[in-house]
Amino acid sequence: MNTFTVQPATAETLSDLVALVTDREDAARRLSILRERLAGGQLLLERTLILRSEWGVEGHVLINAIPRIPIIPHLRADVPEAGVVALAHVIREHAEPEQQLLLTDALAPLDAAPLEAAGWVLDSQHVIYETELRAQSYPLDLHAQTVDPDRSGIRGLLEELGQPDLELSQGWTLIALPGGNGSPVALGAVGPGGRPGSASINLIGVLPQGRGQGMGTRLHAHLMALAAQNFGRHDGGTEADNAAMRRIFDKHGSRQMATQLYFIQEH
Template sequence: MNTWTIAHPTLPTLSDLHALVSDPAEAAERTRQTRQRLENGQLKLEQWLILRDVRGVEGVALISANSRVPTIPRFRRDVSPAHFTALLRAVHHRAGPQGRLVLQEDLAPMNWDAAAAAGWHIDSEELIYQTDLRGRLATPEPDARSLRTTDLDRPDLQALLAALDRADLSLPDDWTLVGLPAADGTLVALGACGPARPGTGGIDLIGVHPAYRGRGLGKRLHAYLLGCLAGQCSDHSGVTGADNLAMRGVFAASGSQHIHTQLYFRALP
């Protein structure tokens, strides 16, 4: 006999959605924001699932209407494997065959076996890095070339993007595009930066041409882009695969700190 229930929230139980947030003030603010988004039609109560047992709320999951947006559930730190699997199975059923799931170490157990039992297949392990930009000075880079997003249509940049397997690249209008050249002036490295969310900047280190890797171009470009963000943002947040040793080296060289690990899953049919 199950000792838990999984149900949608109601307006009277809306605060349960953020019951697992440790800071009461933050939980209250998140509840207020959720209520506002519901009133504005940006969310629906049936997008949420709440797992409860005799102890109260054990887990919460928000399932996006867009299957490409992963569900990132939050659980009690000591949630049982059975409870954990039960909510992930319910998310799988609701998200459907195109569903995506992310387990983040500070929000959920990194339990591959329990996720597999709920119908999820591991895709990758990703590392989240954060860089404090307060007081950071711009990094001199005399070879850096500022580009416009419309320059992406240039034949030389199209060739570089194709070599980087990024031919479909598009950037927000408020982002800055930067290139680094080789000795002969040919652009061989590309990166972009801009606002990601209030106070936090993002970087797309688009890449270094395969023939020019291992020469420090990626580290130079990343450091320069962080300097560009420093006047606009208090911090930078970035993600890379656990197996991407080159990018992890770039983050380390820039003074970025590994703050979280995420496991990415896709739904099994």
């Protein structure tokens, strides 16, 4: 029977943090980055945990001290449930109270049971997409309008669509589509993504009176067209049960890259 230990990384065990990376060139590159971060004081070893068994490294996790950044463990595909439970317990001890834990199928088995056994609660499931923006063309909508979020009527529309406090970051543009009476009924925003050369889109929503008319698809295509003017790729995602948004991604040539489970801490 396997026994599991969870211990903070040390300068001597940094290589264990890339033990699960199968591409050795990529592993060497990542190890070099970790050493640079450690030397620059950016990597806190006491918040960098390694899960081991008698078979070797079973997983690891870096716990950011910033609560809004989720905790993303990297685990062997065949890690036993008892190992995940052990790591999830220790993560809770180090995590901030409001910090989420994220399982992505690119890095870990999507099994909620071991985390729930350790006091985590499944909160939501998301699917992540990537789109090569130059692989196809997207139509600019002739009726689309660039708007100011603080313009009369737009802030109220943002409130109706569930984002009353929206503030545009640098490089972002807010777009509205009008309904039959000329008043805006749909909003979305586009701007730089989190990776170099990538765009991000916030399809804020469509008011009830504008739904069922393809406005979400039109608005998303317009935002993709704007993104393609400055970026080569779009990274985005939606809730797994949002069938309408998933159809839009499919229509616009997006590829599903990952499925993610988000957990909050049991109180």
